[in-house]
Amino acid sequence: MSQYDHKKIEKDWQKEWANNQTFKAENTSDKPKYYVLDMFPYPSGAGLHVGHPLGYIASDIVARYKRNKGFNVLHPMGYDAFGLPAEQYAIQTGQHPAITTEENIKRYKEQLDRIGFSFDWSREIRTSDPNYYKWTQWIFIQLFNSWYNPQTDKAESISELVSTFEKQGYQSEELQFTSEEWIGFDEKKKSDILLQFRLAFLSETMVNWCPALGSVLANDEIKDGVSERGGYPVERKLMYQWSLRISAYAERLLQGLNTLDWTESIKDSQRNWIGKSEGCSIVFEGDEALPNSLEVFTTRPDTIFGVSYMAIAPEHELLNDLCVVEYREAALQYAEKAKNRSERERQSEVKNITGAFTGSYVNHPFTGKKIPIWIADYVLGGYGTGAVMAVPAHDARDYSFAKHFGLPILEVVQGGDVSIEVYEAKQGKIINSNFLNGLEVKEAIKAAIKAVEDKKIGKGKTNYRLRDAVFGRQRYWGEPIPVYYENGIPKTFDEKDLPLVLPEIDKYLPTETGEPPLSRAKEWTYNGYPIETTTMPGWAGSSWYFLRYMDAQNENCLLSKETVDYWQNIDLYVGGSEHATGHLLYFRFWTKFLHDIGVVPFDEPAKKLVNQGMIQGISSIIHRVNNTNKFVSVGLKNNFETSSVYIDISLVKNNEVDVEGLKKWRPSEFENAEFEFENGLFLASAEVGKMSKRWHNVVNPDDVCNEYGADTLRLYEMFLGPLQDAKPWSTQGIEGVLRFLRKLWRLFHQGENESFLLPDTEPTKSELKILHKTIKKATEDIENFSFNTSVSAFMVCVNELQDLKCNKKQILEPLIVLLSPYAPHICEELWRQAGHKESIVYANWPQFNPEFLVENEFNYPISFNGKVRFNLLFALDKDLKEIENEVLANEQTLKYLEGKPAKKVIVVKGKIVNVVI
């Protein structure tokens, strides 16, 4: 073979790797371990586009590099196979989602295989496989049987809690009973109490209900007030639901972030999402007309003397009692209206200030002054106590509310001018505040909390924004929840009866009465009792999948202790940053829980996280003259009223449309259309956006592999720019990468008839320098995830070796080992041609030797006032003072000095000389 034939090479090696199970990882080894994982894909019907493999290529390079470095590498892949699109398709066509999913997975697998990934497919998992979701259900049962002990700060068995109840009863603000009372409670009462402790629990909660999808959604499944999938409106609705008590882990989820090598922006997102705020609760007693007291949470107890009104949420439980007769009707009407406003309306009307006075008052705990109670929709029912003490002078929302309704604004912190604008900074001296006067804000907060605690009207408290996660979905295509109801009491399945397999049903829609699809299942009972009909959300299976890869076939347990002790947690996790507050939080939560119950020895799933950027598509738009079948080239569109039509990008080159192709693409739409050209061309306009079928701008990696090869695709995706950046896909430049591989090939085929030739002659110093420069760069760049710059280093290396006509074994063999993580097929082929019997996959990574890079002279740039004018060669060990003298004596220097004396000369060894005039 003399020509570089990527098709043949890539096909042959992919077959050979599969046959030899080259990438199979052993669960026991003397080698150090390295676990590198990609976020697994949801196998959609559209197949992979060129954006999907970006992260996979990066992680594959790392996986291959680590193998060359002598690590035992775990690099698996699987499918997040439960999900909405397959179910929507099932509703429309009656096709079972399992069939659609199977077909999609097959296609994904074929596409992935063509790119030459080094996955260990023997460990493949699918979340929809009963052998997998058996363990998802098992984890659910453990969550149900656990509670969070704030004393030990970990999850513990619920049966131990029950025995404490039996011995000592329970005392807290919300709940009190003695051991005798507990023993006397009936089963239902006990169950209800325990549900308040279980980590998987049923409760009446306000949920995000999406009527179009017929299901509830978690907060992170909603974007801009509509469902993330499908974009349907979402309402708030009170439902009896399964939830997971992630809030119990809020502090640990927050603290754990400090130990992780993740980007600051992802960690910040999680910190914001968890939303820790420290402050204090304060009870305001009602005046004589009002027997009720009102509890608020505030982070600014220092401003307590600035309170001018109380604001309660429209959902507040005391609302009814607080509304006095003369304001009652108006107030309740307002509350009703505010409550029923959808998320979307609430958002779009943020600037619209609304509220209503209840007519009642509380007394200020320190001044005794009467403070009016208002209903305001900017107060949220679900956070804190659903009531706030409003301090208009030092809170922006209170400020605008007070301005709008003419309520007093009392300055208590110095530093701003509250007659003009709000002063929110936590800085300045306290004034008008009795015993807090003169203190700085920080001291005043402490003093105020102490005063509140001394008075026994409240105490220091920490709140978290993080809500418990709603876990039940009114859908078919998800894991069944292994719970049955014995006389209305929820009980979990016996572990030996798992998996609870999804039943066959005739239709995938909710029932006419609004029950989830599973209630269509016949004889859906356990020991004669009805089974839970909601299923788990999409994030259930993905919250622990990384563990199952370690021991994918284990039938006896989730994974064996030996395997998890060996593999530990993920060393490198690669995936999109869009999972910042969803998957990545649940995934950490489940890991911490599994740690608490002794399943895993670590409490964070992934040490390092790298987010690849999105590869965007470039869509092409042509312009149709409104109400006609006439299309005009883009330069003419301003002469008409036009609307945009997206066309397939394959029909467009450099914005020029292949009109004949267009007619064939959609004959019904374009065959008889009229086209108006400009300068003989029909031009489209371009737009950068998400790659999607909808915009006809999807580029399939298969096509790129056919035309250029998988090695070129891999190198090109890395060469496009930094891994983390978003970038539009364009094939401009892909030719350069293919040219580079051909050049590499020719280095090995310089003989007669371009036959393979690799002489084992001693390399020269300059050849060794080129090689070792590349070893250094390639190694550092992989460690820094700077793949784009290492590709250019390879190009530089090949260009320089080509100039030297170097084809020496001692240079080229190490080079292809360096390149093999990026372009595995061609390197494997050249490696075998060089006579190696073993795969390059396990070849040793070349050792960098700095001696080859040692220079003894340097061509100093000579600059004058910072402007470089010329260069002079000096030995690196030359005395700096001598360099200075020689520079000043140089005749070119005299020219730039223009007869003036040099004020100062700076000589930086090996860097630069600067003459200051």
Place this chain on the structure above:
RNA sequence: GCCCAGGUGGUGGAAUCGGUAGACACGCAGGACUUAAAAUCCUGUGGCUUCACGGCUGUGCGGGUUCAAGUCCCGCCCUGGGUACCA
């Protein structure tokens, strides 16, 4: 509004510690080989100016620190992403 990332040639991007801005690649222009094409190779390529040597200018904008700033500091503008009344 708040948080995060970013702004460098015609294009993608490089410059890892404050030290020759534009590596590498695309595109473009010119040339070599060829009957021709493909492939390959060579030369040039930030802008302005100059026959040329060279000069001036240049990393979103305005200031500053420094012998020296794409890089550090202050103040703005713009783009992309996240988040949204969390008291």
